[in-house]
Amino acid sequence: MSEERSGAAILIECLKRQGVEFVFGYPGGAVLPIYDELFADRDIRHILVRHEAGAAHAAEGYARSTGKPGVVLVTSGPGATNAVTGIADAYMDSIPMVVITGQVPTGLIGTDAFQEADTIGLTRHCTKHNYLVKDPERLRATIDEAFRIATTGRPGPVVIDIPKDVQIAMATWNEQDTAPLPSHRYEPRLAATDDEIVQAAEMLAAAEQPVFYTGGGVINAGPRASDLLRDLQRRTGAPVTSTLMGLGCFPADHPDWLGMLGMHGTYEANMAMNRADLIVAIGARFDDRVTGRLDAFAPQAKKIHIDIDRAQINKIVPVDLGIVGDCAHVLEQLLGALENRKAQDLSEWKARILGWKARECLAYPESHETIMPQKAVQRLFEMTRARDPIITTEVGQHQMWAAQYFGFMGPNKWLTSGGLGTMGYGLPAAIGAQLGNPDALVIDIAGEASIQMNIQELATASQYRLPVKIFILNNEYMGMVRQWQELTYESRYSNSYSDSLPDFVKLAEAYGWKGIRITEEAGLDGGIHAMLDHDGPVIVDCMVAKDANCFPMIPSGAAHTEMLLYGDKVGGTMDDEAKALV
Amino acid sequence: MRIAEQASERHVLNVIVDNEAGILAKISGLFTARGYNIDSLTVADISEDHAISRVTVVTNGPPPVIDQIRAQLERLVPVHKVIDLTEAGPHVERELALIKVAGTGDKRVEALRIAELFRAKVVDTTTASFVFELTGAPDKVDSFITLMRELGLVEVGRSGVVGMMRGTQTE
Numbered sequence: 001m002s003e004e005r006s007g008a009a010i011l012i013e014c015l016k017r018q019g020v021e022f023v024f025g026y027p028g029g030a031v032l033p034i035y036d037e038l039f040a041d042r043d044i045r046h047i048l049v050r051h052e053a054g055a056a057h058a059a060e061g062y063a064r065s066t067g068k069p070g071v072v073l074v075t076s077g078p079g080a081t082n083a084v085t086g087i088a089d090a091y092m093d094s095i096p097m098v099v100i101t102g103q104v105p106t107g108l109i110g111t112d113a114f115q116e117a118d119t120i121g122l123t124r125h126c127t128k129h130n131y132l133v134k135d136p137e138r139l140r141a142t143i144d145e146a147f148r149i150a151t152t153g154r155p156g157p158v159v160i161d162i163p164k165d166v167q168i169a170m171a172t173w174n175e176q177d178t179a180p181l182p183s184h185r186y187e188p189r190l191a192a193t194d195d196e197i198v199q200a201a202e203m204l205a206a207a208e209q210p211v212f213y214t215g216g217g218v219i220n221a222g223p224r225a226s227d228l229l230r231d232l233q234r235r236t237g238a239p240v241t242s243t244l245m246g247l248g249c250f251p252a253d254h255p256d257w258l259g260m261l262g263m264h265g266t267y268e269a270n271m272a273m274n275r276a277d278l279i280v281a282i283g284a285r286f287d288d289r290v291t292g293r294l295d296a297f298a299p300q301a302k303k304i305h306i307d308i309d310r311a312q313i314n315k316i317v318p319v320d321l322g323i324v325g326d327c328a329h330v331l332e333q334l335l336g337a338l339e340n341r342k343a344q345d346l347s348e349w350k351a352r353i354l355g356w357k358a359r360e361c362l363a364y365p366e367s368h369e370t371i372m373p374q375k376a377v378q379r380l381f382e383m384t385r386a387r388d389p390i391i392t393t394e395v396g397q398h399q400m401w402a403a404q405y406f407g408f409m410g411p412n413k414w415l416t417s418g419g420l421g422t423m424g425y426g427l428p429a430a431i432g433a434q435l436g437n438p439d440a441l442v443i444d445i446a447g448e449a450s451i452q453m454n455i456q457e458l459a460t461a462s463q464y465r466l467p468v469k470i471f472i473l474n475n476e477y478m479g480m481v482r483q484w485q486e487l488t489y490e491s492r493y494s495n496s497y498s499d500s501l502p503d504f505v506k507l508a509e510a511y512g513w514k515g516i517r518i519t520e521e522a523g524l525d526g527g528i529h530a531m532l533d534h535d536g537p538v539i540v541d542c543m544v545a546k547d548a549n550c551f552p553m554i555p556s557g558a559a560h561t562e563m564l565l566y567g568d569k570v571g572g573t574m575d576d577e578a579k580a581l582v
Numbered sequence: 583m584r585i586a587e588q589a590s591e592r593h594v595l596n597v598i599v600d601n602e603a604g605i606l607a608k609i610s611g612l613f614t615a616r617g618y619n620i621d622s623l624t625v626a627d628i629s630e631d632h633a634i635s636r637v638t639v640v641t642n643g644p645p646p647v648i649d650q651i652r653a654q655l656e657r658l659v660p661v662h663k664v665i666d667l668t669e670a671g672p673h674v675e676r677e678l679a680l681i682k683v684a685g686t687g688d689k690r691v692e693a694l695r696i697a698e699l700f701r702a703k704v705v706d707t708t709t710a711s712f713v714f715e716l717t718g719a720p721d722k723v724d725s726f727i728t729l730m731r732e733l734g735l736v737e738v739g740r741s742g743v744v745g746m747m748r749g750t751q752t753e
Contacts, residue, residue: 132603
């Protein structure tokens with residue numbers, strides 16, 4: 001039976017059929033017809049953010065912590081442009097997201113109408129795909145395809161721009177209609193060929209110094225991929241490292257866990273990469289933060305690269321065997337192929353790794369006057385690990401300390417802005433994660449500078465009674481900027497001091513949150529306890545050492561073997577080639 | 583400090599795409615956003631129902647970059663496939679040019695004589711000008727234009743390259 005429905009009604013119905021629970025959004029002129037449909041709807045819960053960037057990051061947090069796509073609804077013009085940072089962030093970190101943007105009516109497109117922006121043009125290079133829907137009859141097929149594109153293959157954001165008249169216009173709606181999609185054009189490859197698997201198994205079986213270099217792709221492939229990674233590690237015995245985005249895909253308390261690699265990775269992870277004879281990259285993309293100086297990256301290693309995105313293979317580092325496929329699929333195939341093979345004796349390799357671990361690269365000087373930020377993260381970890389918390393972060397030193405000192409045991413517990421490095425990500429992401437995981441303990445480990453970038457979202461958490469916790473490592477500096485200025489610009493701290501800070505405790509109270517300030521180490525455990533004991537949202541303003549640096553660190557343009565550790569003498573400047581690197 | 587550069591090679595890519603709004607902007611924008619070069623780009627729909635277009639891009643870059651260009655193009659949802667004609671083997675490349683030459687006397691006669699050698703067609707004439715139509719491989723068009731420069735060349739329009747595999751093989 002077919003009937004007529006408005007574009008807005010079709011949109012809401014399609015979202016429901018996709019199983020959408022939450023829409024993160026902000027109303028405006030060009031989406032009023034959709035908001036009117038939402039008003040009457042009982043199934044979809046709309047979460048009113050306080051800024052559209054917050055909507056996009058909240059959708060990311062929801063998606064990353066649940067594995068389901070995040071949905072965003074914003075108006076035309078500034079609504080869309082404000083959301084762009086979050087869309088670009090999701091694109092870089094492969095987060096499944098569908099963003100509905102209102103647009104001026106079709107007749108006004110291109111006339112510089114009120115709140116008009118070329119959303120399709122603006123988002124062209126930060127979305128996996130985008131659509132401008134001019135015909136309401138196309139809406140249903142478009143939305144279905146958008147969800148399929150966002151959630152399959154390498155996940156990513158998809159924008160659907162819907163002019164206001166298309167939201168109002170009527171189109172036929174057939175209850176049974178499963179509109180055929182032009183699916184020929186989007187078929188991500190999931191499985192490896194038999195030849196590739198045989199070759200990979202042979203390379204693995206022959207390796208004497210193998211390393212698994214894992215990344216966010218393992219998380220994106222679902223919890224099963226993390227389980228399979230553990231099986232594969234058990235079978236081969238090879239040590240495992242991970243990128244920032246991959247933390248949690250392998251348990252941090254495992255004896256063969258090397259810790260994170262790269263610029264602020266551990267000494268043992270970077271040394272193992274440098275000395276390995278085989279690197280198996282799984283869902284990782286050889287980012288510049290990971291490789292350091294390219295001509296010195298893993299010089300002796302043969303390399304296998306498993307990635308669902310063909311464009312990642314050979315992009316930065318040429319590999320010996322590239323396998324395009326879904327991590328879970330390929331790991332399962334690989335396990336099958338290894339079944340009858342005897343694992344190599346890796347004891348010599350592991351002994352060398354133990355030697356590197358003995359450097360204790362994460363050791364830091366204790367302080368009695370102030371709280372060391374590393375100590376604060378360590379205590380936070382130890383006091384919350386039994387509750388298996390979800391951790392979000394902002395961007396900067398605190399993010400790296402969280403990655404280094406907080407141990408992640410399973411996937412989907414660590415939400416951070418890796419690729420784009422977006423300050424202001426953590427609070428809205430925590431809100432999205434809390435909605436998706438109502439019983440979980442969700443903590444945003446923040447810096448005092450980053451948290452101010454989306455501080456308005458405190459009100460969102462208040463409105464929906466979300467008990468998120470913000471743990472600010474307050475060193476009164478944009479710490480990572482200050483650290484780089486110290487190391488490369490002879491400590492000229494240009495504009496990196498966090499002047500005129502608000503009183504975070506009073507700010508928390510103004511928004512109906514609880515505020516706690518920790519000023520000395522003796523109060524650290526008590527403060528964390530008080531935060532955990534409060535059943536509502538809490539800001540903890542933890543005053544930490546102002547001059548602590550994040551080590552280990554591979555300076556710009558240096559090799560994995562040239563790490564700086566605490567206590568190393570650090571030069572005050574660098575040559576132009578090194579300065580030019582990001 | 584200096585910006586490093588790498589040796590590059592020329593490749594002709596055929597990109598088969600859904601004929602939908604914005605696809606050309608997606609493709610050309612991808613080249614700009616990722617810093618790839620476009621020497622020429624042509625596009626037209628090629629199927630009976632106007633649903634499919636063929637984009638021919640002539641690009642240049644070091645081999646790893648060419649491989650990336652191909653992979654990045656294939657990542658676009660409306661792109662069905664990408665054929666690197668330069669890699670694929672023997673192929674023909676053709677380009678159409680309209681070339682206006684103005685002048686009288688000996689130069690005009692010489693222009694017409696050379697045009698005959700190149701099998702260029704005269705598609706418009708006045709007593710003081712010709713418009714020649716020439717099709718051929720890009721280097722043939724290049725040399726014709728070079729010769730015409732001395733003989734009163736005033737305007738050039740080029741279509742950019744389209745290419746196709748030789749023999750029975752299809753893409």
